[in-house]
Amino acid sequence: MSQTREQPQAAPAQPPQFMGFDVQPVLGVRHWSDRVFSLRVARPPSLRFENGQFVMMGLAVGGKPLVRAYSIANPNYDEHLEFLSIKVPGGPLTSVLKDVRPGDPVLVGRKPTGTLLLTDLRPGRRLYLFATGTGLAPFMGTVADPYTYERFASVVLLHGVRRTSELAYRDVLEQDLRAHPYVGEMARRQLHYVPCVSREDFHTTGRITRFVEGDALSTLGLPPLDPATDRAMLCGSQAMLAQMCALLDQRGFQGFARGGLADYVIERAFTQS
Numbered sequence: 001m002s003q004t005r006e007q008p009q010a011a012p013a014q015p016p017q018f019m020g021f022d023v024q025p026v027l028g029v030r031h032w033s034d035r036v037f038s039l040r041v042a043r044p045p046s047l048r049f050e051n052g053q054f055v056m057m058g059l060a061v062g063g064k065p066l067v068r069a070y071s072i073a074n075p076n077y078d079e080h081l082e083f084l085s086i087k088v089p090g091g092p093l094t095s096v097l098k099d100v101r102p103g104d105p106v107l108v109g110r111k112p113t114g115t116l117l118l119t120d121l122r123p124g125r126r127l128y129l130f131a132t133g134t135g136l137a138p139f140m141g142t143v144a145d146p147y148t149y150e151r152f153a154s155v156v157l158l159h160g161v162r163r164t165s166e167l168a169y170r171d172v173l174e175q176d177l178r179a180h181p182y183v184g185e186m187a188r189r190q191l192h193y194v195p196c197v198s199r200e201d202f203h204t205t206g207r208i209t210r211f212v213e214g215d216a217l218s219t220l221g222l223p224p225l226d227p228a229t230d231r232a233m234l235c236g237s238q239a240m241l242a243q244m245c246a247l248l249d250q251r252g253f254q255g256f257a258r259g260g261l262a263d264y265v266i267e268r269a270f271t272q273s
């Protein structure tokens with residue numbers, strides 16, 4: 001008697017697993033310019049993070065993880081993760097990562113960390129967020145966090161880039177965040193977003209350091225920086241950080257003190273080769 005047997009079903013192909021990483025699908029990609037793009041990734045259900053932290057993120061290449069540090073560019077109450085990335089020509093990771101498409105798997109590290117935490121700052125009246133390039137990423141969580149607006153009466157985000165096309169998330173900062181159900185009202189009242197472009201005509205030109213050097217803050221209706229009232233977070237290139245820290249130190253601001261609270265905290269947006 002012939003019998004039709006069910007053929008054993010081939011198990012669906014599982015993506016390879018890597019210790020310390022979750023393999024998550026890309027949900028969307030946005031190319032801001034030929035130098036910068038952002039990607040949205042499904043959030044691992046167990047991932048908890050503080051706004052402003054970074055994780056290791058990347059791709060499996062040749063069966064091995066190729067990962068780099070990436071700030072999480074959205075608030076910790078979102079159901080997804082967002083990353084803002086540079087495209088380094090010939091860069092081991094980003095020359096491949098820039099071509100990912102929705103559905104592609106990326107690796108997301110399980111240990112968020114970082115130094116750009118509100119809880120490390122002394123109380124103050126005004127919070128300055130100084131960012132250059134992809135250094136904006138960690139502040140996208142900070143400016144969408146209701147706690148930021150509870151702690152500071154006003155929040156001034158200065159983002160310096162070379163060209164207007166590199167002003168990533170400008171639409172979010174100028175519109176979406178101000179209409180946001182959790183923080184919209186606070187952002188409308190308390191957030192001051194100052195995009196600065198150094199190599200093209202724009203309404204705010206030059207480097208962001210000029211806002212600390214002279215009295216350029218007065219053009220924004222703000223008093224000069226004062227350690228009695230102001231706190232700062234900085235993220236960007238090594239050169240920008242060195243210059244800004246020197247300027248803040250000259251004005252009496254205290255950087256991260258071991259075990260204590262600081263007037264300003266910093267994080268390098270990348271390491272120089």
Ligand SMILES: Cc1cc2nc3c(=O)[nH]c(=O)nc-3n(C[C@H](O)[C@H](O)[C@H](O)COP(=O)(O)OP(=O)(O)OC[C@H]3O[C@@H](n4cnc5c(N)ncnc54)[C@H](O)[C@@H]3O)c2cc1C
Pocket residue numbers: 054068069070071072084085086088090091092093094095133134135137138267268269270271272273
């Ligand atoms: C704490 C921390 C957080 C970071 N967060 C981000 C982030 O949110 N977004 C992001 O794009 N990168 C971020 N980086 C840099 C990131 O880790 C990688 O260096 C970057 O993705 C390039 O990887 P790569 O393998 O293509 O080239 P790499 O070999 O890593 O870098 C090659 C060279 O490219 C330059 N470079 C690297 N990253 C940048 C950058 N972001 N902007 C300008 N020049 C750069 C440097 O000169 C570097 O030596 C962060 C780095 C650190 C240490």
